[in-house]
Each structure stands twice: as structure tokens, then as C-alpha cells.
Amino acid sequence: MAIELKHLSKSYHSQKVVDDVSLSIAKGQFTAFIGPNGAGKSTILSMISRLAQPDSGQVFLDGLDMYAMKSAEIAKKMAILKQSNHTELRLTIEDLVAFGRFPYSQGRLTSEDHRIIDRSINYMDLEDLRHGQLSELSGGQRQRAYIAMVLAQDTDYILLDEPLNNLDMKHSAQIMRVLKDLAVNHDKSIIVVIHDINFASVYADQIIAMKHGRLAYVGSPQQIMNEAILEKIFDFHIPIQEVDRHKLGLYFIS
Structure with missing residues (x-):
């Protein structure tokens, strides 16, 4: 289709x-x-x-x-990433990417959710930064973090x-x-x-x-x-x- x-x-x-x-x-x-x-x-x-x-x-x-x-x-x-992101949020990259699993987990992450979160972080070359605060990242790093969140939604x-x-x-x-x-x-x-x-x-x-x-x-x-x-x-x-x-x-x- x-x-x-x-x-x-x-x-x-x-x-x-x-x-x-x-x-x-x-x-x-x-x-x-x-x-x-x-x-x-x-x-x-x-x-x-x-x-x-x-x-x-x-x-x-x-x-x-x-x-x-x-x-x-x-x-x-379907997942979408718009141009404007709320980068003032006090979250780590891992926290942000975990939001991509919300349609499935409703906030209660399973081992499968964690596997997909890890995969998405690795896809975007963010493993070394996964515990970093969004507010402390460069614009490019934040953009990659938001894309990892979209990938984690797995649509x-x-x-x-x-x-x-x-x-x-x-x-x-x-x-x-x-x-x-x-x-x-x-x-x-x-x-x-x-x-x-x-x-x-x-x-x-x-x-x-x-x-x-x-x-x-x-x-x-x-x-x-x-x-x-x-x-x-x-x-x-x-x-x-x-x-x-x-x-x-x-x-x-x-």
C-alpha cells in the first residue's frame, strides 16, 4: 500500500x-x-x-x-520529525529516545523497548553521549538525538x-x-x-x-x-x- x-x-x-x-x-x-x-x-x-x-x-x-x-x-x-524541537527540555539523549517507544510501552519500558532504544542510539553514533543533557549538546548532536527518537518509534x-x-x-x-x-x-x-x-x-x-x-x-x-x-x-x-x-x-x- x-x-x-x-x-x-x-x-x-x-x-x-x-x-x-x-x-x-x-x-x-x-x-x-x-x-x-x-x-x-x-x-x-x-x-x-x-x-x-x-x-x-x-x-x-x-x-x-x-x-x-x-x-x-x-x-x-508513522513517525514525524518537524523542524522546530524543544531543546530546552532537561533530558538526556537516552530519555529523549525512550519517548519514541511511548506508543508501545506507555512509559513502562520492556527489554524489547530498551533493545530498540540502544539500536537507535547506535544508529546515530550517539553511544558516547547517551547520558548527556540535551541542553549541553551542539545543534547537530541534538538533531541526531531527535532523529534517534524517531527511529525508536519503529514505524x-x-x-x-x-x-x-x-x-x-x-x-x-x-x-x-x-x-x-x-x-x-x-x-x-x-x-x-x-x-x-x-x-x-x-x-x-x-x-x-x-x-x-x-x-x-x-x-x-x-x-x-x-x-x-x-x-x-x-x-x-x-x-x-x-x-x-x-x-x-x-x-x-x-
Whole structure:
């Protein structure tokens, strides 16, 4: 099955930010949303995860109307990491990651919960910091801790809104490799909003490009990483170069 959006629309203060969007997101794939600021990407993610109510339209999760599902049921199928996190919380990394198990444990952690918590911490290379306070970590370390919490939720669908914020090159690449591994080897459906089109090109199976609240293009990286298409999306010319069969956009020298 898949996530299916049917005629989704959403306005804020009389401004339409998502305009009649219909699409399907296949299960077990890595899907990347790209587009300029204000294109509606994050709003789409919020409506998929039921954090925002659409003005019109429907969202289906594995054939079920999400807006008729119970929150506890959704929490076992879908996890989301938004851009803004409450980093003022006085928690250790281990405490934070344990929150990812709440839909299953209701606060009473089992040995299986602890195994998944340990696995998620190790995935994000945080073992040496697991007892550190969030307030004492760098921005990149906190971001990795929140991603570990999402991984601990162990859902079929993982949604991440700009997961590479505050990360250096090493940890950005690490996170993208982990997410790709979850899709390829663990049948997870990864859906990210991402600004770096080159990460989308290298790791995504499907790219969804949005502009002015509407779908602009949907296709594989080979299809979307096209100079004419990218210029229509971003309103400036982006030269394309192919490296190891991946198309990369040289936007920094355009």
C-alpha cells in the first residue's frame, strides 16, 4: 500500500499554501520533497502526519482514511520529525529516545523497548553521549538525538522535515545513508523535505517538486535533475554534472 493524497488544500490567513495536491507515495521507498521556500512542502508533511488539518481533501494511509484513525494507531505506523524541537527540555539523549517507544510501552519500558532504544542510539553514533543533557549538546548532536527518537518509534513510515538542519557534512551524509538503509534493507518508507537537491538526487527513489503550493514535477532523480526542469522550479539556471551515475546540481557556481 502507500500514502495517498487526494485534492489536499490548505490556506493560512487567506493565503493558499497548498493548492489541490493529489499524489501517491509508494511504500518502502525514499521520497524527497524539494522546492523553494514557501512552496508548501512542510505543510504537506504536516497534513500527512495529521499535525495540520486540511481545508479540503483526504489523506489515506495503507488504504485507511487517516482522519478517521485513532492517534494511537497512527503513532505505531508513522513517525514525524518537524523542524522546530524543544531543546530546552532537561533530558538526556537516552530519555529523549525512550519517548519514541511511548506508543508501545506507555512509559513502562520492556527489554524489547530498551533493545530498540540502544539500536537507535547506535544508529546515530550517539553511544558516547547517551547520558548527556540535551541542553549541553551542539545543534547537530541534538538533531541526531531527535532523529534517534524517531527511529525508536519503529514505524513503517518516517517523515522528516529538513532533517539535515544544523548538521555538518559528515553527519548529513551519515543520516542520509541511515535513512536509505532503512528504506532498502528494512522496508521503511522514508519521506523527507530537503533543500539540498544533490542529497535528494543521490538518495531518493522519487522526487516530488513543489512550487507555489502546487505539484510541479514528480519523477525519479534522473528525470527531475534536468537543467530545464530545475530552472522552472527554482527560477535560476543550475548546471548539471553526472558523477558515478548521479546527476548533481552545481547551483553554487550557476
